[in-house]
Amino acid sequence: MIQIKNLSKLYQTKHQKIQAVDNVSLNIDHGEIFGVIGYSGAGKSTFVRLINRLEEPTEGSVVMHDQDITKMPANKLRKKRQKIGMIFQHFNLLWSRTVYDNIAFPLEIAGLSKAKRKEKVLELIHLVGLSGKEEAYPSQLSGGQKQRVGIARALANDPEVLLCDEATSALDPETTDDILDLLVSINKRLGLTIILITHEMHVIQKICHRVAVMESGKVVETGDVLDVFVKPQSKTTKRFVQQLNPLEHEKDKLSDFINDRDDSEVIKLHFIGNRARRALISEVAKKFDVEINILQGSIAPTQEGAYGTLFIEINGEKTILQNAIAYMKETGVEAEVVEHA
Structure with a gap:
């Protein structure tokens, strides 16, 4: 040492x-x-x-x-x-x-x-x-x-x-x-x-x-x-x-791609290690009655595993949205609801 x-x-x-x-x-x-x-x-x-x-x-x-x-x-x-x-x-x-x-x-x-x-x-x-x-x-x-x-x-x-x-x-x-x-x-x-x-x-x-x-x-x-x-x-x-990832911290620029419906949330997902290989978006779309719009993302390897960021817009009834977000968090993926214009 x-x-x-x-x-x-x-x-x-x-x-x-x-x-x-x-x-x-x-x-x-x-x-x-x-x-x-x-x-x-x-x-x-x-x-x-x-x-x-x-x-x-x-x-x-x-x-x-x-x-x-x-x-x-x-x-x-x-x-x-x-x-x-x-x-x-x-x-x-x-x-x-x-x-x-x-x-x-x-x-x-x-x-x-x-x-x-x-x-x-x-x-x-x-x-x-x-x-x-x-x-x-x-x-x-x-x-x-x-x-x-x-x-x-x-x-x-x-x-x-x-x-x-x-x-x-x-x-x-x-x-x-x-x-x-x-x-x-x-x-x-x-x-x-x-x-x-x-x-x-x-x-x-x-x-x-x-x-x-x-x-x-x-x-x-x-x-x-x-x-x-x-x-x-x-x-x-x-x-x-x-x-x-220049766009990762410029959330206001995502507004050009957002439908911005009353029944939607914009979510920032962090994938770390083996979780970056998981088909999470596909899983959520099949398991819950929601529509998912991928806004932008990136993935990069590190010595300790892959690191990825993905912004999505998810549309659906409020309770279903909450359940879908909770499910994503249960898989070990960090999910953060993003404030957007």
């Missing part, structure tokens, strides 16, 4: 003080993919650099496997950093070195023999899907291939933790998905703890188990990804969730 307690970073300039990270406390479990999301200037990149002391904290502690990183002398910190891999938005590769030599570089610094370096490098090249590219230079690679080299290099010393600072921000959507799939595969195969910094909710939705939302240096919300999706609490979190 990684225990982060009261972590802060204050920058003092000539004219002002800037609180980049403000009293952040988090526990990150071994083997999970933990996301930290925030808009530009939220402090998330500074936060991740405090974890391995690329930035020195003003106060607070980072305890990793019962070792307090923030109190380590320089010689012990250098050794500990070998067990904290890091990948970056702009790859940070050595442009004069081949793929093979980039991945071998941290092993050279660690003092591994040439034979052991070769064995490890070839294993990592295969792991990240770059077989055949050993002698290529970074200038000959696509963005996704460069990031795969960065990931392989970060894994060279068998780290306990992998820090990803906006690792997919410079990539196109298809390549982003490929890199995220690779990170999930590495997480499952190696049991590696991954802390992922991003400003994209799609990234959180696709691979993270839990998420912390940052704003102005503070964590304003944290929880399981599905819980945060279904019931976002802070204004910032609601804005991020809205990225995945």
